[in-house]
Amino acid sequence: MERIYDDILHEEIYVNSYTNGLKAFVIKKKNFSKVFAGYATKYGSVDNKFVHPKTNEVVEVPEGIAHFLEHKLFEEQEGNVFDRFAKFGAMANAFTSFKETVYYFISTQNFYENLEILLDFVQNPYFTDQNVEKEKGIIAQEIRMYQDNPNWRVYFNLLNALYVNHPVKIDIAGTLESIQRITKDDLYLCYNTFYHPSNMIIVVCGDVEPQKVFDMIERMEKTKEYQSLIERMYTEEPPGVNQKRIEVKLAISNPIFYIGFKDTLNDLPPYEMMMKDIHTQILSEIIFGKSTDFYESLYKEGLINQNFGFEYTCEPEYSFFMIGGESKDPDKVYERVLEHIEDIKRRGIDKEEFERAKKVVLGSHLRKFDNPEKLSVEFIYSYFKGVNIFEYVKEISSVSFEMCEKRLKEFFNESTSCISIVWPAD
Structure with a gap:
């Protein structure tokens, strides 16, 4: 032990x-x-x-x-x-x-x-x-x-x-x-x-x-002998998206949507994957967080409500970012999201926003340590990716401003984005 x-x-x-x-x-x-x-x-x-x-x-x-x-x-x-x-x-x-x-x-x-x-x-x-x-x-x-x-x-x-x-x-x-x-x-x-x-x-x-x-x-424990490593096989995935738009109708009162960004930077060693994950989470908070001017403007215009949120899924073989919620005009939100990303790329990341976002992301992870269920599940996810959850939390504080700017330019691109919409049935 x-x-x-x-x-x-x-x-x-x-x-x-x-x-x-x-x-x-x-x-x-x-x-x-x-x-x-x-x-x-x-x-x-x-x-x-x-x-x-x-x-x-x-x-x-x-x-x-x-x-x-x-x-x-x-x-x-x-x-x-x-x-x-x-x-x-x-x-x-x-x-x-x-x-x-x-x-x-x-x-x-x-x-x-x-x-x-x-x-x-x-x-x-x-x-x-x-x-x-x-x-x-x-x-x-x-x-x-x-x-x-x-x-x-x-x-x-x-x-x-x-x-x-x-x-x-x-x-x-x-x-x-x-x-x-x-x-x-x-x-x-x-x-x-x-x-x-x-x-x-x-x-x-x-x-x-x-x-x-x-x-x-x-x-x-019933099984005593060791087994050789499992060899999984996945079909090769091209870098581009399958389709730019997909929509259906269901019995709902308001349209719901997700905008997705496909990550093509995969097959990384565990530490590099962990850092990519952290950079993307911090960037997401800088660009789309609820304390940003962007969120406030969309909210005031009635284009989004409090259900608006985002999530980044980071795995060795695939990764993707998604943002969405309810909206009376999902296409308008998609347009504004792409414009906002390009605007930040031109202007650059605000350093105060960068420091604030780091604290938000760090706080979110630290709260999991007070909940046995959330901590254990996060531990399992991290372990199977070859990542130590304790090191993960420490590395958030070490993230540099320059690395986040680099990640912004390489990831959030219109060419690898798409939108999914569920409209109210007629």
Whole structure:
């Protein structure tokens, strides 16, 4: 067991490595009543094509299988895992993202009993032809529900406009057609490939005893042998966007929109990727933050409301920036956004704004350290990208004015932008 103490953040973390490649982390939070525990695999919706770890053949599985697998792991031969957690007073759930699947619980009591349940069910899949067929109907209903959700629709339509080939453009749950092709054998293949301990981590955040956590994991780990690295395969993605505009109509009262910028600076080493992420977040706050004159002018003109916001997604193979919300005239906002970016490029970044934005971004990240759930999920995301979350926070303060100006010129360009709009149905 290794103990790491951060003198600046005053955070204490314990790490334990196992012979099968699994790593476990305890982020010690003294006097916190709530404890978060997550069992995560570096496996998400974009991982549909990979090299079979035993045959070395290229395998392509149906879209949506990572999400399908997440659903199925909660079903046991004896019943439902949620009932077991409820017995010990824990709130349990899971989520599948583009790159990760995370199973977790949050509790204020019976922590070790709940941890035992988490470790047990994630390691014991139970798939049959019958329960797989039954799940298809449940997930098909979920897909239809999301298709009618304007916020979900405007988001994935934007990704479809941004990306030509990359599977990030595909709905995490898959399609109505793709989930029908999922079989029990597909699920076991993906489980045995991606749910190996060497591709997983366990993160616990709260006032718990690290050695007791690590000993329980050691006792309950089923897989003992190490597995070679997983080779994922992605279709080559061109630098340009797929289409400049995508729009649909749904039963809503006001139009909603997202403007997207496709990042072509990818495949960077972890540290460079982290710095790119930080530069872009600071820039986003300088250009579009709620304290800017730009935001205030759009708001006063009635072109946006308080739902207006932005987000940057930074991954090794793909990255994109999106900004949007509700507007009576999304096209006008798109035009103003592009004009505003070009104006800042001409004038340059204001140094006072730069310092203010750094503080905003730093404060946003520091607040996560007071929330076990947010901190743990952010830790998982960062770890799988090869980034230390503590170093991440420190580097925000070290960002230079010149590097942000350089990032502004290389990223925010009209040629790699597009817009997605959901209009009210007639």
